[in-house]
Amino acid sequence: MKILKPAKAGTLESNDISIMLMPGTNGIELELESIVEKQFGTEIRTLIENSLKELGVENAMIKAIDKGALDYTIKARIETAVTRAGEM
Amino acid sequence: MKNILGREVPDNIKGYGEVKHYGGYLASKGAKTRRSIKMTNVLPGDEKLHDNLDTVLDKLPLKDGMVVSFHHHLRNGDFILNMVMKKIAARGYKDITIAASSIFPCHGELVELIEKKVVTSIYAAYISGPVADAISAGKLENPAIMHTHGGRARIMESGDLSIDIAFIAAPTSDDYGNINGVDGKSACGALGYAYTDAETADITVAITDNLVEYPNTTIDIPQTLIDYVVVVDAIGDPNGIVSGTTQITKNPIGLKIANMTTELIKNSGYFKDGMSFQTGAGGVSLAVAADMKAEMIENNIKGSFASGGITGYIVDMYKEGLFKSLFDVQCFDLAAIKSAKENAGHMTMSASMYANADNKGSVVNKLDIVILGATEIDTDFNVNVTTTSDGTIMGGSGGHADTSAGAKLAIIVTQLANSRISAIKDRVTALTTPGETVDVIVTERGIAINPKRTELIERLKETNLPIMTIEELKDIAEGMTGKPKEVEFTDEIVAVIEYRDGTVLDVVRKAK
Amino acid sequence: MLRRSMLFMPGNNPGMLQTAEVFGSDSVILDLEDAVSLGEKDAARILIKGALKTFNYGTTEVVIRINPFSTPYALEDIDVMARLKPNAILLPKATPEDMKQLDEMLTKIEKEEGFEEGVIRIHALVETTYGVETVYETIQMSNRVDSVCLGGEDLSVDLGVARTKDSEELFYARTKIVNACKALKIDAIDTPFTDTNDEAGLLADTIHAKKLGFTGKLSINPRQINTIHKVYSPTAAEISWANRVMYAKDEAEKEGLGVFSLDGKMIDAPVISRAMNTLNAARVIGLIK
Numbered sequence: 001m002k003i004l005k006p007a008k009a010g011t012l013e014s015n016d017i018s019i020m021l022m023p024g025t026n027g028i029e030l031e032l033e034s035i036v037e038k039q040f041g042t043e044i045r046t047l048i049e050n051s052l053k054e055l056g057v058e059n060a061m062i063k064a065i066d067k068g069a070l071d072y073t074i075k076a077r078i079e080t081a082v083t084r085a086g087e088m
Numbered sequence: 089m090k091n092i093l094g095r096e097v098p099d100n101i102k103g104y105g106e107v108k109h110y111g112g113y114l115a116s117k118g119a120k121t122r123r124s125i126k127m128t129n130v131l132p133g134d135e136k137l138h139d140n141l142d143t144v145l146d147k148l149p150l151k152d153g154m155v156v157s158f159h160h161h162l163r164n165g166d167f168i169l170n171m172v173m174k175k176i177a178a179r180g181y182k183d184i185t186i187a188a189s190s191i192f193p194c195h196g197e198l199v200e201l202i203e204k205k206v207v208t209s210i211y212a213a214y215i216s217g218p219v220a221d222a223i224s225a226g227k228l229e230n231p232a233i234m235h236t237h238g239g240r241a242r243i244m245e246s247g248d249l250s251i252d253i254a255f256i257a258a259p260t261s262d263d264y265g266n267i268n269g270v271d272g273k274s275a276c277g278a279l280g281y282a283y284t285d286a287e288t289a290d291i292t293v294a295i296t297d298n299l300v301e302y303p304n305t306t307i308d309i310p311q312t313l314i315d316y317v318v319v320v321d322a323i324g325d326p327n328g329i330v331s332g333t334t335q336i337t338k339n340p341i342g343l344k345i346a347n348m349t350t351e352l353i354k355n356s357g358y359f360k361d362g363m364s365f366q367t368g369a370g371g372v373s374l375a376v377a378a379d380m381k382a383e384m385i386e387n388n389i390k391g392s393f394a395s396g397g398i399t400g401y402i403v404d405m406y407k408e409g410l411f412k413s414l415f416d417v418q419c420f421d422l423a424a425i426k427s428a429k430e431n432a433g434h435m436t437m438s439a440s441m442y443a444n445a446d447n448k449g450s451v452v453n454k455l456d457i458v459i460l461g462a463t464e465i466d467t468d469f470n471v472n473v474t475t476t477s478d479g480t481i482m483g484g485s486g487g488h489a490d491t492s493a494g495a496k497l498a499i500i501v502t503q504l505a506n507s508r509i510s511a512i513k514d515r516v517t518a519l520t521t522p523g524e525t526v527d528v529i530v531t532e533r534g535i536a537i538n539p540k541r542t543e544l545i546e547r548l549k550e551t552n553l554p555i556m557t558i559e560e561l562k563d564i565a566e567g568m569t570g571k572p573k574e575v576e577f578t579d580e581i582v583a584v585i586e587y588r589d590g591t592v593l594d595v596v597r598k599a600k
Numbered sequence: 601m602l603r604r605s606m607l608f609m610p611g612n613n614p615g616m617l618q619t620a621e622v623f624g625s626d627s628v629i630l631d632l633e634d635a636v637s638l639g640e641k642d643a644a645r646i647l648i649k650g651a652l653k654t655f656n657y658g659t660t661e662v663v664i665r666i667n668p669f670s671t672p673y674a675l676e677d678i679d680v681m682a683r684l685k686p687n688a689i690l691l692p693k694a695t696p697e698d699m700k701q702l703d704e705m706l707t708k709i710e711k712e713e714g715f716e717e718g719v720i721r722i723h724a725l726v727e728t729t730y731g732v733e734t735v736y737e738t739i740q741m742s743n744r745v746d747s748v749c750l751g752g753e754d755l756s757v758d759l760g761v762a763r764t765k766d767s768e769e770l771f772y773a774r775t776k777i778v779n780a781c782k783a784l785k786i787d788a789i790d791t792p793f794t795d796t797n798d799e800a801g802l803l804a805d806t807i808h809a810k811k812l813g814f815t816g817k818l819s820i821n822p823r824q825i826n827t828i829h830k831v832y833s834p835t836a837a838e839i840s841w842a843n844r845v846m847y848a849k850d851e852a853e854k855e856g857l858g859v860f861s862l863d864g865k866m867i868d869a870p871v872i873s874r875a876m877n878t879l880n881a882a883r884v885i886g887l888i889k
Contacts, residue, residue: 010643013614014506016614036509036572038599040572043573070570070654072614073647073650340821343822532619
């Protein structure tokens with residue numbers, strides 16, 4: 001899946017994660033701001049990177065603002081953003 | 089060394105001194121002494137009244153290293169702490185210890201004084217806002233000492249901390265220092281913490297913005313305890329003193345927790361005539377109060393007293409005849425202030441009467457049920473209300489540890505997991521209230537009862553409540569959030585958490 | 601199963617999806633329709649998909665409200681959601697034609713996924729005048745239909761009248777739906793009470809609907825669940841009566857009598873059946889052991 005245009009998914013509400021996805025050329029470039037950085041920062045970063053890879057995205061710039069989203073929400077918002085940003 | 093709660097606490101702490109380790113919540117029974125207070129008498133012809141703070145400060149024996157105290161009844165609308173400290177700093181004094189019963193965001197000006205080492209020690213039962221952040225970051229020279237509401241009275245009455253000068257914000261005063269908290273534009277209601285300051289400090293300065301003709305006809309603090317009276321334009325901002333009305337939570341999860349808590353209380357064996365009751369002012373606690381009101385009316389239960397920080401909801405229960413009396417240590421809203429002024433059964437009490445473990449019996453000893461909050465609870469039922477999960481100070485015991493120790497049924501209400509933070513951990517980040525005094529945890533997904541309370545467990549078996557072990561609750565939470573990484577700390581101790589009896593429960597270290 | 605309350609949950613709200621079953625309603629309706637804005641239909645679908653794969657909702661019935669067939673979203677909603685095997689689909693603006701189409705799509709998907717045929721149930725949300733007139737046929741269009749729910753807000757718009765608290769405007773729709781449901785032996789679920797601050801009004805509305813024969817109520821706020829359950833739970837008096845009926849029945853059987861009387865009233869099979877239902881409901885709710 002190639003990221004062709006910027007796309008957003010998710011909100012800044014509690015328990016959600018706001019994803020801004022943009023085309024990139026340098027692999028997965030992730031900028032994460034999370035209210036649970038100390039406790040789950042590494043896990044969230046890994047999950048975002050793996051979710052993108054699973055969707056076939058190899059190059060993208062992602063800006064994520066996390067308000068304590070659980071794994072299923074992070075995966076869902078990534079999938080939504082990718083679907084909105086790409087084209088088959 | 090590891091104390092009996094499993095917390096790593098040194099035997100001696102730089103900037104604090106020798107540590108008395110926690111030995112159990114009733115370990116402090118025994119002989120106590122009260123400090124003798126050095127004071128100057130006031131004879132016929134002596135004047136107390138001043139029209140500005142500077143002339144009083146000129147008369148006071150200010151010195152480096154002195155201990156000054158303030159009360160927090162004006163809450164986030166307080167002007168006095170900043171006003172006084174600004175002037176003391178301007179006079180070039182340093183190394184000062186502040187004993188403030190609580191510190192709020194409005195006290196942000198203190199951060200500069202901390203950085204400049206004008207203020208090097210702080211005693212408080214609750215710290216929030218920029219000062220809390222500064223202390224967490226290690227900016228305060230000596231570790232902050234975080235005690236309970238009752239602990240403050242103990243420290244001051246025993247002389248473990250001798251107060252040189254108490255600056256007492258007085259909503260109404262006459263020229264001789266008869267003070268009340270219910271009249272005037274900056275009315276705050278009960279003056280429970282201020283009373284203790286007035287009783288135990290060597291020198292007391294009343295600061296008022298409402299001078300009345302002598303004698304003040306309502307007296308909460310008598311003239312015999314006051315050295316000086318100063319009149320200023322405003323002692324506080326009424327909007328910050330009371331945040332309008334404290335509100336019941338609208339969050340459906342909070343309401344569910346409140347429902348479950350009420351159901352638990354009804355079946356606990358403590359729901360009967362003559363019961364006594366206290367809740368915090370949090371949204372869920374107030375929802376419990378509202379539910380309890382309906383249940384008490386429906387079941388024709390008449391309680392003896394409700395206590396604590398008083399809100400309009402508790403006043404309503406009193407007006408309905410559900411409680412014979414109220415014991416008020418501080419007012420949280422305008423309805424409570426009005427009631428304190430008007431209702432005979434609405435009695436104010438000092439911090440010492442409320443919760444001091446070293447006097448001849450405080451009100452918490454007579455309490456049946458208390459509803460409290462928590463940031464974290466661990467599998468030993470220890471509670472943290474001092475720091476966030478990140479290790480930043482954002483509160484403190486207040487009356488938490490006091491009421492838990494005294495109440496026959498201490499109930500903690502909290503959401504199980506919100507925004508990926510589980511309320512239940514293997515170990516709390518900081519220990520405010522020891523688990524042996526905590527009886528029940530109520531969350532929206534389940535209720536855990538302290539295994540020591542076997543009779544309570546038996547009684548509640550017959551209900552439909554989702555009772556489970558605290559480990560099971562933790563597993564449910566971690567099943568949702570995942571297992572969090574441990575937050576890392578340095579060795580630098582930024583605060584000492586003292587129990588009601590002056591022993592040390594835990595320390596707060598600076599986070600990495 | 602017990603279906604006293606069916607609670608709507610906004611489908612694009614993670615905080616609500618992960619706490620849905622906490623509120624104790626008998627069913628939760630994860631909503632892809634009115635609670636989700638047009639720009640977020642895709643996001644909600646993907647989020648609910650994730651929630652269904654992650655959470656075990658226990659004994660709570662999980663229902664998905666799809667978008668109506670008149671929208672571009674319905675086909676994708678059904679394709680994605682049905683494959684996750686929810687307990688049921690709530691079909692909005694239900695008509696016989698739409699019901700037929702939904703039933704056929706579900707049968708096809710069940711076959712493709714290897715699910716047991718008919719395992720995905722349907723609740724018909726009747727909210728148009730045409731839907732009310734044709735409710736009996738709508739139910740008959742599929743073996744999957746477990747209830748008809750009334751959508752009073754949309755219906756009053758279609759009727760061209762104001763929606764009121766005493767709901768007089770819904771009287772025909774309510775009684776027609778109840779009658780059709782009882783004739784075909786399925787549940788009848790009443791429209792939600794929309795003033796979430798009016799507890800007395802909610803109680804009155806729920807009691808009124810129960811009197812008309814509704815077996816449960818839609819809910820739009822978790823605060824309403826307790827009140828709805830109070831109305832639809834057997835009272836202590838009803839349980840006591842049911843126990844006495846069963847006792848009297850046992851006694852009568854011992855003496856070889858088929859029909860007997862209690863308190864001067866004849867107790868025959870339908871009455872015994874009602875007593876047993878009362879005791880079963882009480883047992884499920886936990887009022888008795």
